Amino acid sequence: MDNDSYFGRPAAGMPSVASTAAATPRPGTPSDSAGRNPFSDGVESQASHRSSGHGNNGNPFASPSASRPASSFDSASALGRFDGGQRYFHSRRVRKGEVEKPWTKSVDPKEKWVTILPIIGIVIGLAISGFLVWDGIRSVVKHKYCPVLEETWSNGINDNVWQKEVQVNGFGNGEFEQTTGGDSNVFIENGNLVIKATPQDDALMQKDYKIDLLKDGTCTSTEPTSCIAYTNITAGNASIVPPVLSGRIHTRKGASIKYGRIEVTAKLPVGDWLWPAIWMMPVDSVYGAWPQSGEIDIMESRGNNYTYPQGGNNIMSSALHWGPNPANDAWWRTNVKRQALHTTYAAGFNTYGLEWSQKYLFTYVNSRLLQVLYVNFDSPMWQRGNFPPQDSNGTRLEDNWGKTGRKQTPFDQEFYLILNLAVGGTNGWFEDNVNGKPWLDASPNARKDFWQAKDRWLPTWTQPQLEVSKVMMWKQCDGDEDN
Template sequence: MSRFLFRTTTLALAIAATACGGGGGSNNNNNDDDIGVVEPPVDERPERCLEDPMNSGYCLVWADEFSGDAIDSEKWSHEKNCTGGGNNEAQCYNDSADNSWVADDMLHIKAVREDATGPGMVDDDPNYDPEDTSGSGTYTSARLRTKNLGDWKYGRFEMRAKLPFGQGSWPAFWMLPTEWNYGGWPLSGEIDILEAVNLKVGGEDHIHGTLHYGDNWPGNVYSGEAYRIPGDLNPADDFHTYAVEWEEGEIRWYVDGDHYAIQKADGWYTTAALDNPNAPFDQTFHLILNLAVGGDWPSNVNDTGIDESAFPQEFIIDYVRVYQCTEDFETGKGCASTDGDFVYNEGTQPPQAPEGDEIAIFDGEVNAPYQWYSWSSFGSVDFEVVDAGGDYGDVGQITYNTDEGIGFFQSEATYDLSDYTYIEFDLRVLEEPADAGSAGLTFRADCIFNNGCTSGDYPLDMPALDQWTHFQIPLMELVNQGLNAESVDTPFVISPTWGNQMGAVLQVDNVRVVK
């Protein structure tokens, strides 16, 4: 077992004494100035270092060797919830000693098959109630974090551990922002130091290192690399060391000292700060250790569902250590370790903002980055491209098989439309809704993926049947009703009057935003 030993300095005092001799007229002077005193060496370690810096320049600033008889509450707290982790996972996290404990100089996190209930919200939700039992799971497990106990920007983050195995097992060593300065997940980023799913199932032996960033769902993106330990070694058979080195503009992944992947700032972004090349990975993050069960990712690897016979499973951690670079604590640069044999993952570039005096959303076809979507509380809102004949050619045709539905053009990213003046489109009514006497149209624009702003309903008169009508809606009027023009992802939402839609058929063309 690997154990960390703090270095100590022995203070030595060497005193040279000279014996006095006499006779023969010799005179042997005993001068106190001749007594040599070796002063203790000056400790030149930076104040935050717990030991002398290594040759690389990294020094230890935080560690848990799990050498006691209990989980150190000054370093870790337990999250307690049954939210499914946003991935349809099957576990409830708790602080039971049956699911996480320290023994034999190791931290044990154990997933057990048992029905459980608990809070249906994550611990940081302002409405979180520890007594809530609205959430449920079919397994119990543990998720520990250092939030507000150990938080860092830049450094080397290292764990030595033996991973669990079996269909549905999902251990992770990862990082989340302590303050969500760029917004909710994944706008403020996520650093996955180590993840693995379904080890030993069908020979599965990969581990993964990944970054999550981009825009709110569904504009979120991720990039990372899978890695196999040389020699056909399975991470569930023995202990291995997993680490990332994170510095300004660069993150590197390691297994047993082997640098296997790198990502750089030109391959990540957050739509909350597109002018900041290092965002979102330029803020303070904390560490998380957890063992999830099931969920979307394990269900898509090798098999589906959860193999109950594989559980209980244990994630066993020998130590967790955090180092920072004494060459430059502020940027973390100057201490990189690499052998040059790694995969450079180019990541993902942010979507390009529209340019020019006009943004064509639909002109016989849906133009990127926009797509057509619909929503209905029952029934359907159907969309197809049809030949309208005459001067129009191909147009979008929307059929309402519901009384409560909308159709809309939406992009995965938000765009700044504040320099634009109008949203314009042509519309023809082929079929009126059932109650033609009270028929009308409702339009709006939204920024759904950026704090949910909306213009609210903007009423339009229903045009005469089978007649093309041009609409020009001032963007400023939508802003005055609540739209944030600097972050629009849904510039076109259309529907007949709510509750009176069934049977309506609309055609649209030349949908655009103009200056």
């Protein structure tokens, strides 16, 4: 094939298609001697059809006008022309009547099940969900409760019910706060109880200084280590007095329950290394020292933000502490966390609840249906703990709970309520080397290291307080509370 025939030019001696089209001019068609539209279908103007070949101004991709029926040149609509001379695309490949119109066809009766079956599935799913919710509510044993305490702080802090604890030793957890008995750290503001953490006077860290709560008679403990603290600069000792002041308040004197319900409505703090808690301890340690007589943690959290790996104030947890000694505390078997949904527990007030009976114990947030920890007393606690026969030092571990014949022991005694805001600690609540923690639990300099990092953590204390708007306590009074 030569070049002329390849590009659509007629071979020598053959008339061009364009010349043939020029032989049948259409009167009134405007001239188009200027450049042509390279994407035209060949129906542009009479001049384009008079072209004697494509030449410099011809469209090499145009359809020859000779391939169009003559009648198509006699109608403006055939050219796609309407008012204003506007042209519209007109396909030559799909002829009239060849386009499929599936919507005009009859529908297969089976196709309706494509819609019906998902609807049936949704209805069945909703029905099952509704039944499970109903069955869950129905299965919870309903007891008769009698009020023990309704505290709204309208008359301030009732000394007949509440007692502020004043100590310096960190309550066995190595906490860094000194709890005070005045109105600086535990007070009523805007109708709410406020437990607030504040930095200690820096001057007390820079000189030899002694805090002696036994001497001034304010200490609520009889143990000297719980009442006396030192800063010892002269001897080069790393010890310092507690670097933070805070508060702890409880109902041991005025309100306790054995089986019943508790609800505490509170807003949690914001600030690194703050440790708020709502929890319970036994009035009398009937089965021995902690944790033999048990501990109930309704709510514990951290003031760190949501980026803290162990969970900041977007996470709360509930736990039971129980075991023959601290080394065999089985809290990890009864510990559950709950995350706030698209918010934090420091953004507003939430109600933290406990329901406790001879058969079960569970905690919840805002609703009994939003349970956190659930423990069913269907087997003895000693058996559930799977404790070893002897301690690491060879001491035999005795089951002091089995003597009662009750499966829920040690959670079968009177417990009282505690509200507090701790700071730091050396018991592992804040894991070493995580998120810039400025101290190590095993270090004798833990308090001092924490204090020397205050330029990092103190700016985060934008809301360094636990606020409590209401406390409700009920006891089970339907005649079987002694079982």
